[in-house]
Amino acid sequence: MLSTLWDAIVIGAGPAGSLAARELAGQGLQVLLLDRAEFPRRKVCGCCLNGLALGTLNSVGLGQLVHDAGGVPLQQFRLAVQGRQSALPLPLGAALSREKFDLRLIEAAQQKGVAFVPKTKAQLGQLGEGFREVQTEAGIYRTKTVIVADGLNSQIANQEDNRTIIQAKSRIGAGTLIKNYPRFYEKGTIYMATGRQGYVGLVCLEDGRLDVAAAFDPVYIKQVGGLGVAAQQILARAGFPTINHLEDQNWKGTPPLTRSASKIAGERWFAIGDATGYVEPFTGEGMAWALASAVAVVPLVGGEWHSEKIEQWQRIHRQRIRSRQGICRLISWMLKSQGLSRLGMSLVTYAPKLIHPLVSRLNRPNPLPTLQG
Numbered sequence: 001m002l003s004t005l006w007d008a009i010v011i012g013a014g015p016a017g018s019l020a021a022r023e024l025a026g027q028g029l030q031v032l033l034l035d036r037a038e039f040p041r042r043k044v045c046g047c048c049l050n051g052l053a054l055g056t057l058n059s060v061g062l063g064q065l066v067h068d069a070g071g072v073p074l075q076q077f078r079l080a081v082q083g084r085q086s087a088l089p090l091p092l093g094a095a096l097s098r099e100k101f102d103l104r105l106i107e108a109a110q111q112k113g114v115a116f117v118p119k120t121k122a123q124l125g126q127l128g129e130g131f132r133e134v135q136t137e138a139g140i141y142r143t144k145t146v147i148v149a150d151g152l153n154s155q156i157a158n159q160e161d162n163r164t165i166i167q168a169k170s171r172i173g174a175g176t177l178i179k180n181y182p183r184f185y186e187k188g189t190i191y192m193a194t195g196r197q198g199y200v201g202l203v204c205l206e207d208g209r210l211d212v213a214a215a216f217d218p219v220y221i222k223q224v225g226g227l228g229v230a231a232q233q234i235l236a237r238a239g240f241p242t243i244n245h246l247e248d249q250n251w252k253g254t255p256p257l258t259r260s261a262s263k264i265a266g267e268r269w270f271a272i273g274d275a276t277g278y279v280e281p282f283t284g285e286g287m288a289w290a291l292a293s294a295v296a297v298v299p300l301v302g303g304e305w306h307s308e309k310i311e312q313w314q315r316i317h318r319q320r321i322r323s324r325q326g327i328c329r330l331i332s333w334m335l336k337s338q339g340l341s342r343l344g345m346s347l348v349t350y351a352p353k354l355i356h357p358l359v360s361r362l363n364r365p366n367p368l369p370t371l372q373g
C-alpha cells in the first residue's frame with residue numbers, strides 16, 4: 001500500500017465522494033475511493049433529486065444517469081398541515097432509491113478509472129513530506145490529497161482544532177422503506193406531512209416501494225416511544241392516510257441533523273458533502289449540495305499543494321454551498337412555529353405564485369466553479 005502514492009484518496013462513496021472521485025479521475029488523476037459499507041446499501045434519505053442536483057449531473061455528462069436507472073420524474077409537491085392539504089407543481093426533480101443512485105455513481109467513477117474498495121473504514125492519518133496518510137484496518141495509504149466525504153457524522157469533527165457546532169434542539173433524521181401502503185400515495189408526487197414535532201416525507205420509488213423519510217424532535221421520540229409511532233402520529237394529525245404497521249418497520253435513525261464544521265479543509269485535505277455540515281432536509285437539497293461541492297472542489301486538487309488552498313476552499317464553499325443553505329435554515333425555522341407554518345400553508349394554498357420564485361431558486365443550477373469562486 002505504501003508503495004503507491006495516490007493523487008487523491010476519497011473517503012466515502014456517497015454522492016459527494018463518488019462524483020468527486022469520478023471528476024478527479026477525469027482530469028487524469030490516480031484516484032482511490034474507499035467506503036466502509038458494502039454496496040448497494042440503504043441510506044436514510046428522501047431520495048428526491050431536485051433541479052440543482054440534476055443540473056450538476058448534466059453539467060458533467062451524467063444527465064442520463066437518473067433516467068437510465070429508472071428515476072421517477074416528480075411533478076408535484078403535496079403538503080399537509082393540521083388537516084389541510086395543498087399542492088405545488090414542481091418544475092424539475094426525480095425520485096430514485098439510494099441503493100441504485102449511489103451504486104450507479106460508483107460505477108460511473110469506476111468507468112473513469114477510479115479504484116473502488118468497499119467495506120473499508122478509513123480515516124485521515126499523519127501528514128508526511130509531500131503526502132498525507134489515510135489509515136484503514138488493512139493498512140496505511142499515501143496520497144497527495146484526501147477528500148473527506150464521509151457524511152453527516154464526519155471524522156473531521158475529531159480533527160485537532162475543529163469544532164462541529166450542532167444546533168441546539170436540532171432534529172434527528174429517520175427513514176424506512178415500505179412495500180404495502182395506501183393507493184393514495186402515487187408515483188410522481190412528494191408528500192410532506194408536517195407537525196410541530198417534525199415532518200414526514202413520502203415518495204414512491206422506481207421499484208414501487210414507498211420511501212418514508214422524516215425529521216423529528218428527539219424529545220418527541222422519547223415521549224411517544226419510537227420513530228414509527230412518531231411518523232404515524234404526524235401523518236394522522238396532518239391529514240395524510242396512515243400506513244398499516246408503520247411502527248413495526250425496519251426504521252433507521254441518524255444523529256442530530258443541523259450542524260456545521262468550523263473547519264472544512266486542512267493540510268492536504270478537503271471536506272465535501274454532508275461532512276461539511278448539514279441543514280434539516282425539508283427542501284431535499286442535501287444531495288444537490290453534495291454533488292455541487294464535489295464538482296467545485298476539483299480545481300483545487302492536483303498540481304502542487306500550497307496552504308492557500310485551504311482558505312480558497314473555505315471561500316468557494318461559503319459562496320457556493322453555504323449561501324444556498326440559508327434559505328433551508330429559514331424554512332426549517334418557520335416550520336417549528338405553528339403560526340408561521342400556518343402562514344406558509346396559506347401562501348401555498350391561496351397565493352402559490354408567491355411561492356414559485358422560492359421553488360425556482362432552490363432548483364437553480366450553480367454557475368460553473370472557478371478557483372476564484
Ligand SMILES: Cc1cc2nc3c(=O)[nH]c(=O)nc-3n(C[C@H](O)[C@H](O)[C@H](O)COP(=O)(O)OP(=O)(O)OC[C@H]3O[C@@H](n4cnc5c(N)ncnc54)[C@H](O)[C@@H]3O)c2cc1C
Nearest residue numbers: 012014015016036046047048122151173273274284286287
Ligand atoms: C431524513 C432525511 C431525508 C433526506 N432527504 C433528501 C432528499 O429528498 N433529497 C436530497 O437531496 N437529500 C436528502 N437528504 C440529505 C442526503 O441524504 C445527504 O445530504 C446526502 O446523502 C449527502 O451525501 P454525502 O455523499 O455527503 O454523504 P453520504 O451519502 O452520507 O455518504 C457518506 C458515505 O461515507 C461512508 N463513510 C462514513 N464514514 C466512513 C469512514 N470512516 N470510512 C469510509 N467510509 C465512510 C458511508 O458509508 C457513506 O457511504 C435527506 C437526509 C435525511 C436525514
